[in-house]
Amino acid sequence: MTWDSLYSSAFESVRGRIGGAGKVLLAYNTNIDAVKYLERKDLEKRVEKAGKEEALRYAEELPKRIEDVPQLLGSILWSVKRGKAAELFVESCSTRFYMKQWGWDELRMGGQVGIMANLLGGVYGIPVIAHVPQLSGLQAGLFKDGPIYVPKAENGSLRLVHPRDFAGDEENCLHYIYEFPRGFTVFNFEAPRENRFIGSADDYNPSVYIRPEFRERFEEIAGGSSLAVISGLQALTKENYREPLEIVEEHLEVLNEMGIPTHLEFAFTPDETVRKAILGLLGKFWSVGLNEVELASIVEVMGEKALAEKLLSHDPVDPIAVTEAMVKLAEKTGVRRIHFHTYGYYLALTDYRGEFVRDALLFAALAAAAKAKLGDISSIDDIIKAMEVPVNEKAKPVEEALVEEYGMKDGIAEVNSYQLAFVPTKIVAKPRSTVGIGDTISSSAFVGEFALR
Numbered sequence: 001m002t003w004d005s006l007y008s009s010a011f012e013s014v015r016g017r018i019g020g021a022g023k024v025l026l027a028y029n030t031n032i033d034a035v036k037y038l039e040r041k042d043l044e045k046r047v048e049k050a051g052k053e054e055a056l057r058y059a060e061e062l063p064k065r066i067e068d069v070p071q072l073l074g075s076i077l078w079s080v081k082r083g084k085a086a087e088l089f090v091e092s093c094s095t096r097f098y099m100k101q102w103g104w105d106e107l108r109m110g111g112q113v114g115i116m117a118n119l120l121g122g123v124y125g126i127p128v129i130a131h132v133p134q135l136s137g138l139q140a141g142l143f144k145d146g147p148i149y150v151p152k153a154e155n156g157s158l159r160l161v162h163p164r165d166f167a168g169d170e171e172n173c174l175h176y177i178y179e180f181p182r183g184f185t186v187f188n189f190e191a192p193r194e195n196r197f198i199g200s201a202d203d204y205n206p207s208v209y210i211r212p213e214f215r216e217r218f219e220e221i222a223g224g225s226s227l228a229v230i231s232g233l234q235a236l237t238k239e240n241y242r243e244p245l246e247i248v249e250e251h252l253e254v255l256n257e258m259g260i261p262t263h264l265e266f267a268f269t270p271d272e273t274v275r276k277a278i279l280g281l282l283g284k285f286w287s288v289g290l291n292e293v294e295l296a297s298i299v300e301v302m303g304e305k306a307l308a309e310k311l312l313s314h315d316p317v318d319p320i321a322v323t324e325a326m327v328k329l330a331e332k333t334g335v336r337r338i339h340f341h342t343y344g345y346y347l348a349l350t351d352y353r354g355e356f357v358r359d360a361l362l363f364a365a366l367a368a369a370a371k372a373k374l375g376d377i378s379s380i381d382d383i384i385k386a387m388e389v390p391v392n393e394k395a396k397p398v399e400e401a402l403v404e405e406y407g408m409k410d411g412i413a414e415v416n417s418y419q420l421a422f423v424p425t426k427i428v429a430k431p432r433s434t435v436g437i438g439d440t441i442s443s444s445a446f447v448g449e450f451a452l453r
Contacts, residue, residue, distance in 0.1 A: 003423075027231075028209075030205075031202060054070040114130070135150065181197065241452040263442070272301055282329075304328060321351065338354070350421070360452060371437055373428045398422075
């Protein structure tokens with residue numbers, strides 16, 4: 001079968017069944033994204049003024065967190081140079097003020113939970129319960145219409161209400177997104193692909209603030225859910241990670257006792273101690289989603305430094321190295337599903353078998369292409385507009401390598417005791433935005449897979 005026919009078949013299968021996926025619990029990070037589209041002259045002028053030599057140091061090696069303006073600008077250059085996404089916590093008030101003065105071009109729903117809630121609930125019509133650390137009026141207004149709920153504790157009882165009916169006026173949690181297109185040049189750097197750098201400037205999400213009702217009544221909130229997605233652990237540090245991860249572990253135990261498969265959406269996590277702690281928790285998850293930078297950072301703390309370097313040394317990313325890393329991660333942790341997404345193709349390693357795993361990846365790739373093409377998806381029928389986007393030609397050598405190494409057929413192979421599913425993605429030449437595409441991919445694939453079961 002051709003990839004176009006597989007895409008078409010997968011879309012029709014998922015569209016007909018996505019409503020039967022059941023209620024999805026989403027925790028813990030929701031924020032407001034202030035998106036700035038970078039301009040060469042403006043960025044170069046700012047780097048020169050802040051201190052070019054110092055900024056360029058951080059273009060080579062990211063700081064653990066941002067404590068001054070040269071670190072902010074250098075981190076942006078790091079992302080541009082590699083075409084890779086990164087996110088760091090902005091600690092200093094003066095740098096936060098600098099970002100606020102720099103301004104933004106638009107405000108959007110942000111945070112993995114917020115983006116997934118709007119997609120699953122607002123587009124796919126799947127009931128979702130979202131954890132929102134701070135529900136300001138501005139934050140509430142960014143949620144779409146649909147079956148999107150937040151818990152509200154009143155007079156000893158717990159109600160599920162749409163965020164706009166929460167009637168709270170808590171703090172705005174702003175994250176600054178610096179976007180650049182493919183070919184964006186600054187000094188002697190040229191972006192090999194479109195991407196962004198994120199500066200997290202709120203004091204709730206980075207420390208994984210968990211609302212009192214979620215701490216005290218989690219079992220009641222999670223009851224009736226069919227699936228769960230956990231995200232937002234990436235900004236924790238060795239100084240503050242213990243208490244949040246203890247609560248996460250308690251929540252995982254509740255979810256596992258209820259038989260609710262839970263996905264961890266991993267994100268770039270600078271702190272090695274935190275990465276090791278998350279690695280220790282992975283066995284309690286059903287599934288984990290990550291890209292090449294994130295996979296490399298995990299296998300590095302597993303002691304596989306050479307493999308980590310190999311993951312970052314090829315473009316497109318070497319699929320045999322990715323598969324080797326996923327197998328090692330699955331064998332070490334016992335996680336049942338690993339979903340790898342990179343520019344141009346996706347892989348899923350599962351300890352169970354079926355074409356539905358591949359078909360869910362195809363649906364996710366269509367959703368991602370639709371988001372890149374349109375900027376936002378307003379209905380599930382928008383996704384069909386991505387069918388006209390061409391399948392990535394550069395994925396052909398990737399597929400050929402998998403066929404040669406593992407005897408892959410129609411995107412499915414056996415590797416050790418696992419099934420490996422592969423799909424080439426559809427590439428939008430000039431995307432409207434890259435923010436939220438990874439979250440669109442992961443949530444669509446995870447929920448789509450269970451809808452197809």
